[in-house]
Each structure stands twice: as C-alpha cells, then as structure tokens.
Amino acid sequence: MTDFARPYLSAFSARFLLVLQYRAAAFAGFVTQAWFGGVKSMVYAAFYASGAGAAPITLSQTITYTWLAQALLALLPWAPDPDIVASVRTGGVAYDRLRPIDAYALWYVRALGWMLARAIPRALMMAAFAAVFLPLIGLSDWAWKGPANAVQGALCLISTALALLLSASMVMLTNILVAATLNGRGLQILTMPLVTLFSGNLVPLALFPDWARTAMLIQPFAGVFDIPCRIYFGGLTGVMAWTGMGLQLVWSIVLIWLGHLWLERVMRKLEVQGG
Amino acid sequence: MLNALALLASYARASFKGQLAYPGSTILLGLGQFLTNIIDVLAIWLLYDRFGAVKGWAIGEIALFFGLVNISFTIADFISRGFDVFGTDFVRTGAFDRILLRPRSATLQLIGYEFRLTRFGRLLQGIVLIVIATTTLPLHWTAQNIALAAWTVSGAVALFFGLLVLQAVLAFWTVESLEAVNALTYGGIQAAQYPMSLYPDWFRDFLTYVVPLACVAYFPVLVILGRPDPAGAPGWLLPLTPAAGFAFLAASFVAWRVGVGKYTSTGS
Numbered sequence: 433m434t435d436f437a438r439p440y441l442s443a444f445s446a447r448f449l450l451v452l453q454y455r456a457a458a459f460a461g462f463v464t465q466a467w468f469g470g471v472k473s474m475v476y477a478a479f480y481a482s483g484a485g486a487a488p489i490t491l492s493q494t495i496t497y498t499w500l501a502q503a504l505l506a507l508l509p510w511a512p513d514p515d516i517v518a519s520v521r522t523g524g525v526a527y528d529r530l531r532p533i534d535a536y537a538l539w540y541v542r543a544l545g546w547m548l549a550r551a552i553p554r555a556l557m558m559a560a561f562a563a564v565f566l567p568l569i570g571l572s573d574w575a576w577k578g579p580a581n582a583v584q585g586a587l588c589l590i591s592t593a594l595a596l597l598l599s600a601s602m603v604m605l606t607n608i609l610v611a612a613t614l615n616g617r618g619l620q621i622l623t624m625p626l627v628t629l630f631s632g633n634l635v636p637l638a639l640f641p642d643w644a645r646t647a648m649l650i651q652p653f654a655g656v657f658d659i660p661c662r663i664y665f666g667g668l669t670g671v672m673a674w675t676g677m678g679l680q681l682v683w684s685i686v687l688i689w690l691g692h693l694w695l696e697r698v699m700r701k702l703e704v705q706g707g
Numbered sequence: 708m709l710n711a712l713a714l715l716a717s718y719a720r721a722s723f724k725g726q727l728a729y730p731g732s733t734i735l736l737g738l739g740q741f742l743t744n745i746i747d748v749l750a751i752w753l754l755y756d757r758f759g760a761v762k763g764w765a766i767g768e769i770a771l772f773f774g775l776v777n778i779s780f781t782i783a784d785f786i787s788r789g790f791d792v793f794g795t796d797f798v799r800t801g802a803f804d805r806i807l808l809r810p811r812s813a814t815l816q817l818i819g820y821e822f823r824l825t826r827f828g829r830l831l832q833g834i835v836l837i838v839i840a841t842t843t844l845p846l847h848w849t850a851q852n853i854a855l856a857a858w859t860v861s862g863a864v865a866l867f868f869g870l871l872v873l874q875a876v877l878a879f880w881t882v883e884s885l886e887a888v889n890a891l892t893y894g895g896i897q898a899a900q901y902p903m904s905l906y907p908d909w910f911r912d913f914l915t916y917v918v919p920l921a922c923v924a925y926f927p928v929l930v931i932l933g934r935p936d937p938a939g940a941p942g943w944l945l946p947l948t949p950a951a952g953f954a955f956l957a958a959s960f961v962a963w964r965v966g967v968g969k970y971t972s973t974g975s
Contacts, residue, residue, distance in 0.1 A: 460886035467890035471898045475754075483758040500780035620740030625746045634746055635753045 580666030740828020774836030789817030863948025
C-alpha cells in the first residue's frame with residue numbers, strides 16, 4: 433500500500449510546498465479579495481435593508497457566505513493547472529506517459545497540492561481579517577461568523593474536503609482538454625463565468641429565484657463551494673447535509689471516472705513533435 | 708504632437724495586425740470577456756428579482772451607472788496595457804532601459820505597447836447596459852446629456868488610467884506588477900456599479916475624496932438621471948466633478964516622474 437501510494441504522496445507534497453512559497457502573490461490576492469468581499473457585503477446590506485422579508489437566508493449568513501467565498505476562491509476550478517499547460521507546450525507530457533504510474537492519479541494529486549497550497553494562506557489571511565480583525569474594531573455586523581454549531585462545523589470540514597476532491601476532478605477535465613487540443617489559451621475565459629455563476633460565487637445559490645433553486649443545488653458546481661458553505665451556516669442540516677455531501681461524492685466519482693477514460697484515450701493518441 | 712499621433716497610429720496598426728493574424732482566437736477571447744462581464748449584469752438582475760428595488764433605485768438606473776463605468780474602463784484598459792504589465796514586462800526584464808534610450812517619451816511608447824482588441828467584450832457589455840437603461844427608464848438622450856455622458860466617461864478614463872500609472876510607479880520599487888491595484892480598478896468598477904447612497908458614509912467619502920470614483924461615475928450620472936444627490940451635494944457642482952479624474956491623472960504623472968527619476972535598471 434505504502435509503496436503504491438508513495439509516488440503520488442511525494443508529487444503532492446512537492447507541489448504543495450513549492451506553491452506555498454509564493455507569499456507576495458497570496459498577499460496581493462488577499463487585498464483584492466478583502467476589497468471585493470467588503471463591497472459585496474455593503475451591497476447585500478443595502479438590498480436586505482430594502483426587502484429582507486424576501487430572502488431565505490439572513491444578511492449575516494449572506495455576509496459570512498461572501499467572506500467564505502473570498503477565502504476559498506483558490507479551491508475553485510478556475511483554470512487548468514499551469515504546470516500541465518507548460519508541459520503540454522514543451523512536450524514534457526511525454527514523460528508522464530512513460531512513467532510506470534497512473535498519469536491521471538499523478539496529475540490529480542499535483543492539482544490537489546497546487547489548489548490547497550494556494551488556498552490555505554489566502555483562507556488564513558481572510559479569516560484573520562474578516563473573522564478576527566473586523567469584530568475587534570467593532571464591525572462585527574460585517575464579520576465572518578462562526579459555524580451554526582459544532583456539528584455543522586465538523587460536517588463542513590468533511591464537505592470542504594469533498595469540495596476539493598470534486599474541484600480537482602474539474603481541473604483535471606480542463607487539463608485533459610489542454611492535452612487533447614494542445615492549447616490552454618482561451619479556456620480559462622470560458623470556465624471563469626461558468627464557475628463564478630454556478631458555484632455561488634456570483635450570488636449565493638440560495639438567493640436565486642425559487643424556481644431555479646433545486647436545479648442550482650443539484651448541478652455539479654454547487655459542490656465546489658455552495659454546499660460546504662450552506663452546511664457551515666446551517667442552511668443544510670441533518671439529512672439534507674448528508675444529501676449534499678452525497679451529491680458532492682457522486683459528482684466527484686462521475687467526473688474522475690470520465691476524466692480517467694478520456695485521459696487514457698488522449699495519452700494513446702499523444703504525438704510528440706520534434707525535440 | 709502630430710508626429711506623436713502618427714507614431715501612435717502606427718503602433719496601433721502593428722498591434723491590430725498582429726492580433727488579426729489569429730482572428731478566431733481574438734473573437735473567442737472577446738466573447739469570453741463578454742460572458743465574464745455579462746454575468747455581473749445577471750447578478751444585479753438576481754438581486755432585484757429577489758429583493759425588489761434597492762433604496763428606491765430602479766434597475767435601469769443601476770444599468771446606466773454600471774454601463775458608463777464599464778465603457779470608461781474599457782477605454783482606459785485599451786490604452787494602458789504597457790503600464791498594466793510594466794513591472795513584469797519592463798522593469799523585471801530590463802526592457803525599460805531600451806524605452807528610455809529611444810528619442811520619444813516613455814508614456815507614448817507604453818501606451819503604444821499593445822492595444823488589445825479582445826477588450827471589445829467588456830465594451831459590448833457596457834453597450835448592452837446602456838440599452839437596458841435607455842429602454843427601461845424615461846431617459847432623454849438630449850445633446851446636453853450626451854455631452855455630459857462623454858465628459859463623465861473621459862473623466863473616468865483619466866482616473867482609471869491614473870490608477871494604472873500608479874501601479875506602474877509601484878513597480879519601480881516592487882519589480883513586479885502589483886495585483887493589489889486590481890482592488891481599485893476591477894474592484895472600483897464593482898463598487899461604482901451601484902449608486903453611492905447604498906454605501907456607509909466612510910466608504911462614500913473614500914470613493915469621493917481619496918480615489919474619486921464617485922466624481923466620475925456617480926455625481927454627473929445623477930444629472931443625466933434627473934435626480935438630486937440623496938446626500939445633498941449642490942446641484943451645480945455635480946456636472947463639474949469629472950474634473951477630479953484629470954486631477955488624479957496629473958498627480959499620478961507627478962509620481963511617475965519621481966519613479967522614472969529613481970529608476971535603476973535590474974540589468975540585462
């Protein structure tokens with residue numbers, strides 16, 4: 433077992449530790465995200481002041497949702513893994529074809545390491561700012577609040593882990609598309625609006641029109657952010673919380689299975705040009 | 708001056724030619740830009756659908772604020788690419804040395820660095836918003852209002868351009884393009900899409916006196932909408948405020964001068 437897992441574990445930790453070094457990028461991202469989170473919270477407050485009765489979640493929950501969304505931005509499947517894009521362009525991808533280990537699993541754990549290492553410092557900085565600093569200076573109305581209760585907090589941790597697995601399976605699909613078409617350009621500009629809208633990053637999915645809410649919860653992008661977040665503030669409890677996590681798991685399995693099949697086909701047809 | 712314009716025109720021709728060598732890619736990237744931006748319009752619609760009018764503002768009025776600020780930013784973004792990537796592409800690589808050696812101003816060369824056609828996606832979104840505003844509101848596009856809109860946009864272009872120049876100035880010290888300035892450019896658009904009366908006082912003051920977005924995207928638009936300022940700014944002052952954008956730009960160029968004076972090459 434350990435022999436089997438070792439190459440994947442070391443690929444994961446190598447990537448994780450490397451990406452963790454980019455502190456300036458993380459700080460710049462944090463500043464921008466803090467600004468966006470603040471502006472969005474103020475806009476929501478104005479809308480709630482005009483018609484709070486119409487909303488299925490409270491203003492405080494919406495603000496917490498907004499901060500969580502900014503904190504976990506790097507966990508979302510925005511773009512193919514830049515390392516894979518580079519290795520497709522340089523032809524380095526042929527080495528992955530030759531290694532005696534599963535290429536999908538190797539790419540997958542590297543994507544996990546990349547996303548997690550980008551997310552952790554940003555999430556910590558955002559938590560320090562929105563959950564600790566804002567209440568300290570008397571702005572607790574605008575703060576990131578704690579989970580609804582300990583159980584919801586624990587469930588949210590499980591659900592966030594599932595979100596990471598699901599999100600990495602989506603990144604893998606974009607990786608494979610890059611490997612199949614030899615072109616990463618332009619892909620991001622299509623995934624970005626899709627992910628923003630359907631993950632709940634644009635507007636919490638709970639605030640969508642009533643006729644669309646069930647469909648929005650079932651589609652796969654809900655699992656990368658909206659479901660863990662709803663579990664956190666108590667919007668999904670008990671059976672509904674477990675159903676949400678079940679959805680995340682089912683989508684992950686489906687997308688990993690599809691990605692695995694697709695990558696096998698792409699790797700069989702891979703042509704390395706020149707050298 | 709004429710010579711400078713001719714030079715800019717030939718920069719632009721070269722840039723367009725390069726991008727049109729791959730027309731499919733340019734069009735797709737532009738459409739992607741449009742999609743990325745149009746979902747912000749969807750966000751406004753979702754909130755109006757859920758909550759109804761916010762503090763008495765009609766959705767068409769939001770569309771006018773948002774449309775004008777987006778058109779302004781598109782223009783600023785179109786002519787400021789050289790400043791935007793200044794840290795990564797010029798300071799870190801030392802390419803700025805070459806710019807300084809040429810017998811033309813650095814500003815001119817940086818403006819001419821690249822004119823990205825893919826920005827039409829955001830422009831298209833701005834136009835869609837203006838159309839929404841015009842069809843849902845009793846807006847009167849009289850000559851006076853059109854002139855005021857053009858003056859507003861020019862002030863906002865100056866402000867956004869000034870922000871990107873400041874970002875470039877910071878690069879003299881950080882040797883990198885600081886993404887944090889995005890908070891004020893992209894984040895500024897985010898803030899300026901809604902009327903200032905939605906925000907708490909301290910934030911409105913920040914956007915009026917420190918980074919004068921309100922002056923180039925809010926006060927003059929109130930005049931076009933035929934509304935007084937809910938916070939009580941005198942009516943005669945509202946159409947004059949876009950001048951603040953030009954003042955900001957002038958201040959940015961003072962900082963730019965200082966930065967260029969202090970510049971030491973990173974070598975090779």
